[in-house]
Amino acid sequence: MGFPVLDIIIFLPLGAAILVALLPKSTPKSVVRWLGLGAAVAELALVLWMVIAFKTGNANAGFQFTSHQAWLSPLSVAWYLGVDGISLFLVAMTALLFPIAMASPPGERSSRSYLGWMLLLESACMTTFLSLDAFLFFVAFEVTLVPGYFLIVNGDGPRRGYAATKFFLYTFAGSAFLFVGILATYLLAAAHEPSGTKASFDIIALARGAVHLPVADQELLLLAFGVAFAVKMPLVPFHTWMPDAYTQAPTGGSMVLAGILFKLGAYGILRWGIFLFPRAAVNLAPLALTLAALGIIWGSVVAAMQRDLKRLVAYGTVAGVGFIVIGLFGFTTEGITGGIVEMVNHGLSTGALFLLVGMVWERRRTYSFSHLGGLQSVAPILGWVFMAVIMSDIGLPGLNGFIGELLVLLGTFITHRWWAVVATMGVVLGAVYLLWAYQRVFHGPAQAINQGVRDMTWAERAAVAPLLAGIIFIGVYPQPVLSRIQPAVDHLVAHIEYADPSFKIPPSGVGHGTFAVPADQVVDVPAATATTATAASTGGNP
């Protein structure tokens, strides 16, 4: 094996977190701060190197940089990491957001525990995205709760204890289903393995066995997985923990909670839900799509009614997650690619929004619209940056949001037309609440108290700049991103078509067979049947 880049990506922040926790109390604050930030920046550099070194093309659709070590072998668990197009940019986004979030002011609490928990959270999030072993995935997925909890508790919201506990318990209860689901999948899938093979939690082995399960079982298992991920995302009926958690956390905490933690749910449903149980996913797609469409409408409407800027942004994420799910459950290459791009976009723009909201708080100590207004004239750069980020969220062509939303709507329109239509209305609603918020905060006559607000400092500009760069880069030149995502997604679509013969993308569709899949590349399909699957997916190529 080569350079163990993935292991280092996981252990670098973990080691830094332990170091920060163990430094003697007399260490100056600046040393702690630079140590933590330095580790996060080194991590970013490492991840950027990996993104560049990542091989594109259909021949490289599988997992790259894999690392397979023995771990807890009595439980048939292994330390198995790998990255493919689906997880690559989520890892990159995580590495980008964390240093920025760590640089933001930690609130009243000690910066030391804040940095320590942040680094621990980064390590856990990376493990979640990189893990190819169901046990390891679950461990990392759960471990994120502990630093998440303490980040909220360390904030300065008035109800932070309540919010943190609610966050922890909701997710923990959801994970109970995932826990049982993973164990059940493992045991049921093992029954379909050829005798002599050792059962394992390896994602490929699980998928190979799970395909053979009765459809009713698959649906139940997918629902069990889905509950955990839906709570984490959060999909609409499970979202009530979210506004509290996001508003009570400090700025950096909200950034990573909204920007990264809920991507764990969206990523989980794609990697561990749709991939393991494709037939069930196709059958249950109407349910997921309906919840997602409901989330878009509900999130936008509730966001529009908020009188508090931070709560508005928090509810906006409910709408954002709806788009992602709509894309993923379209099962076309465009839809799923769009969903992944949307995850990254949403991380960037929500992260940036929470950062900007935090800057407003730093200046005015309030989030209330009634106390804000007219900031554009006194802080023009803050206003323009805010505008740019909002535009990205709304989906202005030339910015990243447009690419994601277009792919999502296009992809899903082919297979699930009416949900895509409803989602399109969500784009309009998104524009309504965001622009209205912008108007109330930045336009109008400035109250006397807002006259003295200073503009963005250079440090703040430096913090926002990488996010803006990402937003513009993906909007203007998405090709490097898409070319890395597509091979993996093509595989996934072929896998779905193979597993569910009744599911066919309509031949006239735009999204059909755009990317041909060579027979030997289909993830887990025996060669003979794979040809049929591939033939089906390429047959109607116009």
Added chain:
Amino acid sequence: MTEAVQLAAGADCTINSVTANIAGLCSAKGSISIAVSYASIMPLLVLGGGALVILLASAVMPKRRYPGLWTVLTALIGAGTVIDGLVQWSDLNTFTGVPLTLGDQIIYDHFSAFFVILVGCATTIGAAISDSYLVRENLDGPEPYILMLLCSAGAVLMAEAAGLISLFLGLEILSISLYTMSAYHHRRAASGEAGLKYFILGSFSSAIFIYGAALIYGATGSTQYVEIFSFLVANTLVHAGVLLAGMGLVIVGLGFKVAAVPFHFWSPDVYQGAPTPFVGYMAAVAKAGGFAALVRVLMLALPTEAANWRPIIWVLATASVLVGSVLALVQSDLKRMLAYSSVSQAGYVLIGLQAGTTQGMTAVCFYLFTYTFMVVGTFAVVGVLQGRGEARNDLSSVRGLASRSPWLAGAMLVLLLGQAGIPLTSGFLGKWVVISAVIAKGQYALGLIGMLGAAIAAFFYLRVAFLMFIPAGARAASTLEAGAPEGEDEAEAAYGGSDFQTIAAAGLSGRDSALALRAPPAIRLRVPGATAAVLAVCVAFTIFAGVSTPVLSLAHTITLPWAP
């Protein structure tokens, strides 16, 4: 007469000859002379002999000549037991003889050796945390250590017993020592109350157990596990009522020892009243002994009745997990809360037992082993926090611990997260193996109930964690003086307060509970050296067993002498 017995026994065995193994067991019968295999009973000799040595030495030594002598001796005896257990373990890896020794009263197998190691560990760390407590409370003396060693011997005997009679011997040795230890703090009324309650209810349960054993004997003609099993394999009972009643009563009696719902009513009072370090020890050892006995009886003697006992255990398990977690939510006393928490932990062990498979049995062993270190460590922290005379047992005593004593808070955090079942701790792996055992049997509902119970339980562990990590004193005081801005402190104080309803309505009625919540006095916490060492061991073990293989492999090697 002897010949007749021998004939009958021989006939039994040849007719039944369920496995070659059992035939081997039976052929050892019939001889009058009892061959003593000292290797198999060495742990009992070490523990019991150690108790006698301390007893004698305390009679001839001047009082308080060497402070800490009894602690060191007890810890050494405990360590000796662990070493002996390990020796037994390695011996057993190559052992091919008959597993029944000492007139068929003792089973010599990996299961026994595992519990020897477990009980030895619990004795060592239990003794190490007791010294500072006993000195602080002016209770120092050899008696608790003698009782502790006897209690450990009882627990080991419960695990090693090959029949209901020797099991009952172990049970009584364990129980009577624990009654006395609970009442040992003679200046605290609560301690006497705890001892008395434990004694009365415990005696009842012992009587119930022995009645059950008598009924099983009546139904099957033996009290030996192997013969009960052979009889039930070979014969179908026309009227199974007597056997089932006996089985039920035995489960009740042992269910009491492990504090499973609905036989848990003694445990909060006893945990609250009994001296804190003894509670930690008791929670570990009494559970270990009780569950070892349950596994032996249900899986060795009565595996044929699994269809009847599995539903009973199902009910006990779910009730323990749910009732334990829910009632722990509303406790304001730290020790009472931990009592209910240990009730819910017992529920998870029962879940593993419910599977009725070898996998479930090894899960039970692993869970109990990891729980030992978590619970003793937790009570060690409580013992430090409560101060002289157990003055501060309420939840507010942990308030602001992280700023007063970060290392202690960190240790407590790991132990609490372990009990809540957060990954990377041994508590998570314990839950994982237990739940996977029942899921392998297709019991999805039980697994799900168990994990949802864990989510409920996480709430009260988190509440302690939250209280530890908010600043002590200062903020509560400012609430009273200035009135908190934006209701911040009301919400916070209400959250940390004792009343569940108040928490739900945080921010509305918060001020009252803020008044009620007194900040702990700003005393300097002094963590005694031995306690600190035990805490380090417990925390290290909790993390080590959660991320690595050795303990898990140890548990996975365990097999019972005849497979269920």
